[in-house]
Amino acid sequence: MLLYVFRRLLTAIPTLFVIVTLAFFLIRVAPGGPFNQERGLSPEVKANLEAQFGLGDPLWLQYWHYLQNLLHGNFGPSYNLPDFTVGELFAKGLPISIQLGASALTLALLIGSTLGIIAALNQNKAADYAVIATATAGSTIPTFVIAPIIQLLFGLTWKLLPIGGWGDGALINKIGPVLTLALPQIAIVARLMRGSMIESLRSHHIRTARALGLSDWSIVVKHALRGALLPIVSYAGPAAAALLTGSIIVETIFAIPGVGRYFVDAALNRDYTLVMGTVVVIAIFTILFNLIVDILYAVVDPRVRYD
């Protein structure tokens, strides 16, 4: 197993390199540059700025410099927030996004799985229909609708939660964004869990367990759940990578200083260094969580072995 993990981490290096290379050149192919704006700059000022950021060099040289800096862990200064390096922006924002994303994911796995199991055990009964209806609604109503409704009800009408802001990380400031992030995930997990649980309950080993006279609780929790978890694990990996790196919609509406906004803002602003930072971060998260998923497979399913 350790060898497997080591091998996987080793293959991640060329993958990252390809991703960085593609991203570096693709963002520079996009028309316009970091210094095109409504108030245009004089040619002298633009030349000064380009010299400062090394944009006057040939593209291959810029790429070479970027790779060198990257290997030293230096993502360079942000073009649009020059008081901060890309590293500083992520150091400040990423923990915030991770906190919100991890809370939302945990809630989603916990509540979603429970609802899914309840639905599966009561297939085609009222409880099942209630879960399916809620799950369908939850996964179809977009976050940009859920978020303002939460603000309106909990913030303005009942005055239980603040409307927005991070509030130095106060618990009360996190409830709205976490709920908004979690609701659609709860819906998806519930649906997945329901489907795979029904399938698992129909499998041969469950029939055998029933024949052996095991209790319902033991059948569901010890035997059926284990098999039913596989699709959830496959889903949770990429979902974690996406949730932990923040959401521009939730961050913008709740005015949360996470990193989700950088994924969109950096590209729109042609903030080349910040774009590269976001690409590297999301690539690492994706690679890491795919690996975790694969390891969890082996933990959950005795049929999977990496020897």
Added chain:
Amino acid sequence: MLKKFLKATVFAVSLSMAGGMMIAPSLAEVVYNRGSAAEPESLDPHKTSTVYEAHVLRDMFLGLVTEDAKSEVIPGAAESWTVSDDGTVYTFKLRSGATWSDGSPVTAEDFVYAFQRLQDPKTAAEYASMMQKVKNAKEVNAGTKKPEELGVKAIDANTLEITLVAPTPYFLEVLTHQSTYPVSKAAIEKFGADWVKPGNLVSNGAYTLAEWVPNDHIKLVKNPKFYDAANVKIDVVNYIPTEDRSSAMKRYEAGELDSYDDLPTEQLTDLKAKFGDQVRVAPYLGTYYYAIKTSKAPWDNVELRNAVSMAIDRDFLAEKVWSNSMAPAYSMVPSGIEGYTTSPAAFAEESQIDREDAAKKILEKLGYGPDKPLKMEIRYNTSENHKNTAVAIQEQLKPLGIEVTLLNTDTKTHYGHLEQKGDFDVARAGWIADYNDPETFLEISRKADGHNYSDFDNPKFEQLMDAATAAGGKPEERFKLLGEAEKVLIDEVGNIPLLYYNYHNIVSPKLAGFEDNVMDRHPSRFISKE
């Protein structure tokens, strides 16, 4: 297993959510939570490019001159000044005893250093152009002269002399701009690029920097060393960026924000009904216009350009598309500049129906009709309101047989295309004044100016603009010449002005001293909160 899973989850949720505690402000402090629509880019006065930096920097730094609550020029770091008879040499007497927030004295040398740093190519200041009326400034910025050759010198610790290339009647207005604030030479030399970080940054204004969490808040605290600290009523100013305007309105309503500077225009009518005079919509020195490529057929024909301009119903745009958050525009220079009379288009007074008839006649005369429709493409940068404006114009021009197509690109692509003199018919642009003077709206149409997207090239206009520069020492004559230049620009349809900007703030009734003015400047030092 489920039990373990349950326990682990409950633990994880509580752990990940409990990462902070509520911080309650002490009661004695007066805290002003000042909402803004965007995050400032930098707190280095020489690296700014938007109004969001201007608001914060205005509270932290004090230029040679500054503005009062109504944005009138008043003495700042300089308590008095004299101007030479030819209008080119300004001598400023600095306030004696004034200090930086770390207690060291503010000297003329600090200003010399700041102005040199602004022009130094190594600084790469976007707003270097603000001070390029200063002798040798352009050359220093282009790298052909050394920063030490800039026409700024410290006569003694409290006397600063600035030499200009030509008399510039609006020079004091320029000196209220954030790019002209002093910076502490000692702090920059000590901390390098990190001098802007909280703890390192020293300033000479009413407030100093306490915290900056990007995209969350900038906390400024009252500077006890500020010369007029006795009259500063607010102890803490939190600048709180809230990009989502609808959220910002809810935050305002819930009392999380005491003011906000960019209302959602589509909700303006409802907001006015709900909040009454807390909603402040007032003219702002800015013009929303369409550039029209005057250097290429068929747009090289002034009559044709005029027909298009005439047919656009600006009242409709202002009222229906922008919910009166903008005002109809017929001139490049908005009204509101004292002493200047704008030169609106000749058709401004005519009814829309008459204008459409006149436009139709011109088009017929030029041979356009059902068999030979005039085709026009409008380029605009991504924004719901820019799109709606272009669609409305498309509909307005349809009855005239003009086939308008729309092309939307993101802001960087849009301005990249315009700056590189790319091909287009008509393109959206806007101009907001940095200083209170008509010239800023007119020089962007000069032949050699980088913002002359229309390729406007008119000798008479150039000549009048030159004459206005030469008349720098005589303000009345200068304004008259600028007015004539604007008339040429409008008659020749070098641009199609569509709307004047209004600013739209919402201001809590708890705040006093937040005065409306055309520059939309509201220094916190003149504001108080009950």
